[in-house]
Amino acid sequence: MNWFWYASPQTFYPLAGKLARASFAVAALLAVAGLYIGFAVAPTDAQQGEAYRIIYIHVPAAWMSMFLYLVMAFWAAMGLAFNTRLSGMMAQALAPTGALFTFIALWTGSLWGKPTWGTYWVWDARLTSELLLLFLYLGFMALQASIDDPRRADRAGAVLALVGVVNIPIIYFSVQWWNTLHQGASVNLKGSSMAPVMLAGMLVMTFACWAYAIGASLVRVRCIIRERGAA
Amino acid sequence: MSEFFSMGGYGWYVWGSYGVTLVALLIELVVLRSRTRKHETKA
Numbered sequence: 001m002n003w004f005w006y007a008s009p010q011t012f013y014p015l016a017g018k019l020a021r022a023s024f025a026v027a028a029l030l031a032v033a034g035l036y037i038g039f040a041v042a043p044t045d046a047q048q049g050e051a052y053r054i055i056y057i058h059v060p061a062a063w064m065s066m067f068l069y070l071v072m073a074f075w076a077a078m079g080l081a082f083n084t085r086l087s088g089m090m091a092q093a094l095a096p097t098g099a100l101f102t103f104i105a106l107w108t109g110s111l112w113g114k115p116t117w118g119t120y121w122v123w124d125a126r127l128t129s130e131l132l133l134l135f136l137y138l139g140f141m142a143l144q145a146s147i148d149d150p151r152r153a154d155r156a157g158a159v160l161a162l163v164g165v166v167n168i169p170i171i172y173f174s175v176q177w178w179n180t181l182h183q184g185a186s187v188n189l190k191g192s193s194m195a196p197v198m199l200a201g202m203l204v205m206t207f208a209c210w211a212y213a214i215g216a217s218l219v220r221v222r223c224i225i226r227e228r229g230a231a
Numbered sequence: 232m233s234e235f236f237s238m239g240g241y242g243w244y245v246w247g248s249y250g251v252t253l254v255a256l257l258i259e260l261v262v263l264r265s266r267t268r269k270h271e272t273k274a
Contacts, residue, residue: 039235050239054248061252100259108248115244212256219263226270 009086009230016218016225023215030208037201045198054112055198059187060206062105064213065133066168068098072140073165076158085230086221088154091161092144093221097213099137106130117181125174126182129167136164150228 006012038056045052072094079087109127110120121127140157147153170177175184186194187202194202238245 044239049241051241051244053238053245057248057252097259100255104252104255107251111244111248115241216259216263219267223263223266223270 007084007086009089009225009228012086013222013225016222020215020218020222023211023218027208027211027215030204030211034201034204034208037197037204042195042197042201048116051112051115054108056201056205058105058108058112059202060209061101061108062130063206064209065098065102065105065130066171067210068094068101068213069133069137069161069168070165072098073161076154076161079154080158080162088150088158089221089224089228089230090217091154091157093217093224094213095137095141095144096220097216099134099141101209101213102130102134102137106134113181122181124180124182125178126171126180129171129174132167133164133171136160136167140164 006015034056038053042053044050072091075087075090075094078084079091106127109130113122114120140160143160144153144157147156174180175182186192187199192199236242236246
């Protein structure tokens with residue numbers, strides 16, 4: 001299979017449509033399974049009671065908010081380096097969904113903070129850097145929207161996206177670098193300190209969010225391809 | 232059933248999280264659908 005065939009917007013357009021439908025179907029199935037594990041199978045938490053069940057949406061959304069930014073910055077860099085037409089469109093298509101997951105991470109975190117910390121919001125390093133991530137997404141979208149020529153908009157957005165990448169390790173390591181109210185990571189590549197069934201629910205929900213984000217971004221990139229008259 | 236919805240007294244926090252998430256995703260899907268429709272009717 002010649003992957004470069006799909007590097008052009010015209011040939012990618014129909015493929016993106018098929019992939020988007022499949023992604024949404026996978027997302028729906030995984031979300032049902034993940035919520036079933038999270039609400040019906042997983043037990044009540046010994047310390048936090050039922051409030052901990054926010055974890056099944058909070059952690060997947062927070063992971064997606066960072067991951068989507070990295071993917072967006074990757075496509076932005078590809079566009080700058082190789083001047084490929086589809087790259088800038090991919091970056092532009094990912095931004096709103098990334099912003100959405102950032103908002104969800106902040107919102108659910110706030111509702112989780114109230115019962116566990118006693119406050120909806122605190123200016124600690126993790127929360128502040130995640131809020132900055134939301135502004136980076138919104139800034140990227142506003143900057144692109146303010147420039148009429150799509151190729152120039154792509155380049156300007158790409159520079160902003162790449163500068164903002166610096167914020168991702170700051171978010172991730174903030175709980176180690178600073179004394180934060182936010183707890184440290186329960187899961188990393190070396191292992192997990194969570195109960196296996198809770199971890200399972202969280203991972204299934206993460207894949208559901210992943211599939212949803214792929215579906216939404218592909219539908220949006222199809223719109224962008226059409227709007228730029230490239231297919 | 233009502234026990235499930237009360238979430239041990241944390242109902243507002245738990246359902247507030249999932250409810251707003253659902254609404255946010257639905258808004259994105261509706262916006263995307265109308266944006267797609269616009270192109271299909273033009274074509």
